[in-house]
């Protein structure tokens with residue numbers, strides 16, 4: 001097969017000798033008294049990078065969300081407001097804990113939760129708001145913080161896709177929620193294969209989450225094998241944490257590469273499609289998933305784009321469908337969330353992608369647009 005027809009994946013981690021060396025070290029030496037070495041290091045270095053007091057590693061971001069909500073005591077009778085446009089992982093723990101999700105619409109430009117829609121959705125039962133920084137685009141946290149403070153609600157950040165995004169004042173995505181979570185799934189900017197991180201500045205909340213994630217055992221308790229309540233086991237292993245430590249040391253490089261991939265797509269495509277915003281106020285996005293949204297008056301559907309990609313050996317990703325359309329839920333009146341997936345796709349983006357690879361994607365999109373306009 002010629003290079004021209006080689007497959008372009010939509011995501012692929014960047015694994016160097018550093019990652020391999022750390023994991024080998026963990027496999028050889030990370031046992032007995034050293035069994036938590038990389039876990040403790042990963043948590044400490046992650047908290048320090050992010051600028052939060054405490055970080056607790058987990059088996060997935062889904063697990064981190066479950067622990068955080070459980071530690072807050074969210075449960076039956078409570079309502080949790082979140083954007084209709086979301087990965088199902090964000091809502092599954094809400095449902096498992098017996099609370100009721102309320103799906104609201106997203107903004108046209110950032111594709112993140114609309115603060116005014118949040119205000120309208122608040123009831124006496126509302127306990128929490130989840131702000132998902134979709135594809136690395138930042139939510140309007142200033143507005144959401146005001147609403148949460150005024151109505152005494154928990155504000156949670158799902159920063160699974162936003163590692164490396166930051167506000168102009170230097171604060172990182174995931175440093176502002178009552179708790180926040182990150183994912184190290186293989187498709188994310190930094191990976192441990194599977195894995196997640198729960199972070200917070202509230203030490204008491206983090207102690208509660210750690211206790212829950214230890215099957216309800218209290219650390220340092222004199223009684224061994226003693227559960228104070230029925231908890232969970234969503235832990236990260238030392239081998240995965242070793243991979244995470246290496247990825248974290250390379251985070252500047254990993255995020256920098258995502259930004260340059262986005263910049264290249266943006267220069268070539270922004271005249272024919274809306275893309276992730278490029279903020280003018282000094283906020284910096286990580287551009288985890290470069291995305292194009294074609295205007296409603298251009299006759300170009302997502303499935304046609306993805307089919308053209310398939311025929312050219314390119315993996316694209318459909319834009320998230322509204323959760324309210326899917327299993328378990330009732331449809332909602334969220335016109336932006338319902339409209340975008342019809343005319344949007346995520347473009348392939350991974351560390352070792354070349355400009356020639358990107359050109360193949362760009363040429364297909366420009367040709368499709370020309371045919372449809």
Ligand SMILES: *Cc1c(COP(=O)(O)O)cnc(C)c1O
Pocket residue numbers: 059060061062063086087089090132158160161182183184185194195196
């Ligand atoms: C990836 C992702 C998650 C879940 O991550 P896992 O580590 O796979 O559990 C949650 N929320 C969002 C927005 C995600 O993109």
